[in-house]
């Protein structure tokens with residue numbers, strides 16, 4: 035595996051995600067501030083319809099921000115694992131993740147099997163089974 039290439043790729047992704055997050059935060063958005071901002075809005079003299087639109091936009095932005103922060107955490111973790119030599123192995127079972135998967139998703143933490151299992155756990159048991 036081309037460790038230095040991966041490091042460069044992850045570093046670039048890290049910078050991109052961090053810039054994206056900073057943009058959101060400079061725009062006054064954090065993933066925890068929703069309640070405060072809504073309180074501000076309802077005390078203002080804004081028209082009800084405008085508040086509705088604003089709430090929708092804010093909820094969408096918060097969920098994008100949360101996704102960016104989660105990806106950033108994964109990238110940071112991958113960079114740390116590059117340093118300590120555990121990069122490229124599955125966190126759950128310890129098997130090698132595989133170059134083709136890492137090329138597609140350099141910040142991957144799990145092998146395909148464990149990734150699928152983790153996603154099933156999040157979504158809950160499937161109704162078709």
Ligand SMILES: [Zn+2]
Pocket residue numbers: 124125126127128129144145146147148
């Ligand atoms: Zn695994």
